[in-house]
Amino acid sequence: MDRYHEMVMFEALSERPSLASAARRLAVSGPTVVRAIARLETRLGVRLLQRSTQGVVLTLAGSAFMADCSRILKEIEDAEASARGLHVKAQGNLVVLLPLLFSRYVMTPLLANYMDAYPEVNVFAHYHDRFPNMNEEGLDVAVLVGHLPNSSLIARPVGFVRSFVCGSPAYLSAHGEPTAPEDIRNHRLVATQAFRDIVQWDFQKQGFPTSVKARSRLSCATVQAAVDATANGAGLTRCLSYPLYDYLMTGRLQRVLQPYELPALPVHVVYRERRRASMRVRSFVDFIVEGLREHPAMRPDAL
Template sequence: MQGLQQLVAFAETAKRGSFAAAARELGSAPSTLAKAVARLEDSLGVKLFHRTTRQVNLTADGERLFARCQRVLSEVEDLHAEASGTRARPSGLLRVDLPIVYGRVVLLPVLGQLVQRHPELKLDVRLHDSYTDLIRDGIDLAVRVGPLADSQLVARRFAQQQMVLCASPEYLRRHGTPERIDQLHEHAAVVHRMPSSGRLRPWRLTPRGQTIEIEPASRVQISDGEGMAQAALQGLGLTQLPDYMVAQALGEGRLVEVLPTARPPADPISVVVPRSRHLPARVRVAVDALVTLGRAQGDESLRAPSSRRA
């Protein structure tokens, strides 16, 4: 068991980036964790951390061990829950990684209801649009939009995102409504500047069944989808946004869809979890809740979902 305790000390320190933060999480003393990690390094004959006075960073050997021990510790946790008879009851801390707007608007209400139904369940939600390493950061599940590359994750599609090109009625009255794609260059555009790369996201459209990308002449560049919607509502130009962000404004007539017959194919929305033989109850009920959400939204492709590698 001493070796297991050393792995726990190492893994928590790797996740938190310091012995002090890991000690607060584990209810221990920083010196106790530092000694446990030092003993682990001695027993393995490798250096696991680069240490400074304020933080620690994984070495190459530490990175490899961390990836492996995360899976081992997850298995141990599941075995303990199963042996104690609590595996079937959702409990503990559910760590979730969600896209900012879709997570806040669509998913948080679902997860909130989940916590209300299961009093022993706790929720830790991280909202951002960049991809995180689930295993390294100790994330139980993440929701990702778009095609998924092969990895050591298991994915289950539960919904889809449709991109909609739209503008305010006022803008269209002043500048006219484009009826062909080649007329778009005559219009002002509100475009998305991707925070991770700084690049401008092109518009995707599918005229006559062939998807193309257009880089419009941007009048306004914004790194936040809700800000883009607000700019479009103010009449600053055409913009392309996910349907869930503009559905209410479209329904109320405050925005109007442009070139609806050239909508691009919908992007899949998937829940991904680390690959494991035993899925903890807290994760299982969350995945089931998201799949139920997708069915309620009428995505017929979800009638017989199956797990696949992400």
């Protein structure tokens, strides 16, 4: 069996590390998969799978090799699609990474609209608040919030977000509006992390970064819970602007300490290949870039 087919056999374990399920996925016998992976381990000189009575799990070497296999096999698939002329049509599988909260408040309608517009594309969305290694993780497109590290990725800017401090009009009327960062120590603060009795909020004062530590009165396990509690008069909270957009536009929350806000964070849509990118990648990037640039939450200074 050649190396390509061995990689196909091994990559079949990517959905679930089960030899039986890999065999079913490939429509071959279980012993065929076992023999292929055994030959692969022998040739590479490393253990790719850790076997036990509970099944199999990938070793560290296996996880790294799995990422490489997925990437290489996908590149082969794209090359064949290009040769067949399928790059002129958006179809196939698309793997994207999206920030978790950003997706909830901004991306979900765009994803639904994209799938309506391109019914032959299957989207596999991963949700993480981090910068990925797109090659190793086999990602096609990512939406990233923050300053990008130097890389060979193609990045298209779509807007920016800020970190806001806000409170409900009723709370601010009863307790007064803070006029300087230090004033938050005299307010009830709502933390956006569970079991956090001390918060440290960063600001910018006369062009220089500063931070204020203060005790929170309420700690919430999610940002949404903190925002809802704040809108109901629990105190002041601080988070990125996009979860606050609807609350600020409807007047349920009011932005405070604006002169001390940190510089805006850019938002980019990034992908790996420019001219060689498949139509499914280009269609998704163009669709999402246009949608995000038009989204009012990407212009927080307008709030």
